[in-house]
Amino acid sequence: MKTLRIGSGAGYSGDRIEPAVELAEQGDLDYLVFECLAERTIALAQQARISDPDGGYDPLLSERMRRVLPFVGVQAGRRRLRVVTNMGAANPVSAAIEVRRIAAALGLDLKVVAVVGDDVLKVLQPDFLLDNGQSVGSLGERLISANAYLGVDGILEALRADADVVITGRVADPSLFLAPQMFEFGWAADDWQRLGRGTLVGHLLECAGQVSGGYFADPGFKDVDDLARLGFPLAEINADGEALITKVAGSGGRVSRATCTEQLIYEVHDPAAYLTPDVTADFSRVGFVEEGVDRVRAQGADGRARPEQLKVSVGYLEGWIGEGQMSYGGPGAVARAQLARDVVLKRLELIGVKLQDVRAELIGMDSLHGPRSGVEPWEVRLRVAARCEERSEAVRVGNEVETLYTNGPSGGGGASKSVRQVVAVASLLLPRNAVKPRIEA
Template identity: 50%
Template structure:
């Protein structure tokens, strides 16, 4: 059993920066690096990409991240755990092997699958948010269960260098190496509760180092352009100390830790994960100075009998159009333009939304008069069942060039295919994880 391990978090969402993870690998003294890159809508959109091309469906930034990280990971003996597999962990693992062969390095990659349960749920199952059948929301696109730590544990025990998963609960990415390193039992819910606290504090990366915390003049954070991401030193009893690499931007203190501890927590006495129902109420945070916060306490009880499932559905097409009016009487002209579009589309879009945005994005503040915006941007948006109907909004906004008030410019028009998300539960007996190994 190890005396201590260090786990870094190099990404807190799919589009997170690439460089903080490299800093952690090269200068952080890590044992493990976690890249947490999945959200509910992220995986539903990944399933759509996979439908269009079976070789895709993994995180769009996977190749760029692995290109920069692979050799440093191996040189520094840091093992990677990430959910960048999204809707297609097998294809993601194969892509990593392709990169490894091109770089002429040896590596073992494990893909953890089993979270895709679209064929195992009933469209008549109840959505947790609405109480209605899942099918009532719209055509179902995806259904992914939040797996726990066991698949990652199995991959670690098979000595995989890089482990890539689909939908796994965020804290489970961090608990798995703790369980393996310290020999924790999967029924030791006291320690699993403590590990979940640490995983929850770490999972959003730059949020705990001041990124989402910052508020100028109220909560100032230094060096945000070079914000460092966190690591946590963990001891066998479940105690941890969170810190960041020296000479990186950001701050870690009691305020940043408390805000992250409460983030997305509805009931601190019962925080449900696939591994444990954690209790955050007894957590003790101690500021050790030097951007270090000690985390102790927390507990847990028996894991749930079900997995939560994130279900993606085809919601609607969102049509949008924007145009800017600047100069004298800009607000009145933009208001008239919005009224024109509303009149022309009111029968097709009963819930049309019209906003006036901005005051100084075209001309600087020297031309802005008090309480009288010198410029404003009109935005018109509405939902539609089809791409064609949604396109009408942008077309009408563009027509304002010559059919609306004078002085309009900078038109943008676009249509988004919007995916909605609801949740349901599935019995554990219906879900089985699988680990597939690849070597280069």
């Protein structure tokens, strides 16, 4: 029986590159998938494309492709390796052009195909309601993006066109992994059980190092070896969608029943109805069996008919955040930091800074869990951040923290300040027939 090997080259936009190269070189893969597109990431990419029409794709695309393209395509004595990725972000076409340029510079003859159609900004109507209660029309000029979560359709079309590299924009994370399985095994679009199983594979692999022990690690409780050389996972899959999760031999990390179980429940609201564009997956009876060191069999997934609507991620501008920080150390550090906090909050009130929201915290004391009792630390860092409608108001927040240098209390140091624009994200649902994925070769 044919076995398909799919590896996960990234779990988010800024992920490490070395484990992906290790997979490409030593993983004996058919497919290497880079999942790099969070909801806020694509809104930021759309914002970047506004200032640069040729930009808007993942900033690490070029470096990642330079490192892995030498292993892509048909090579003697190796499986044919293909790459599937959503690093196209807000501009898959420009991303594909960049990958072709890199391939040519490396002397490689590769077919690179872009999948488009997820950008549905022009489809939205002013009376459409977002999940936060606002209407699309109320956003006005603050609206910057609207991207539908595509499924496997565009990727399948690209693979049928014999693409070596498939570059997408917003595609549901598991779909990046499901499409190669459907293509290689010839699964029908309504073979719900196999699609459910294939979606489980995608869900386990989509966060890369999380399932191979990265986010799992907790010293003294859940120890993981050689975390600095964490290996990213791969799946060995058969034609029925049964999969074994593993990693490159000798790489750091761990693949176990426990790591897979933690990843299984990641971002799953209802295990019996995990909604994707391709299938309503049922993970409620999933189980894991350890078949050896770093070899875990995943079984029990099922599926039902896919939803008739697609989720759309809408990005819009929501003001500015101004922030300032200052450290205090030694005897009385906490008391001085508390006084500094009181001073800054009072100053913001005295000078009339227009705030929508403000947060003032002592990192190491109350920034995560609120006020607590116990032994005071020898050092503490004050952080004051506020959201403002205008950038000029946000700037004043960090300035007030910085003035603690000379205006007291004593012993402050290591001041920093910053201002950043807030890109907020909300969601809505669109009928499936309003979204038209297609490829551009």
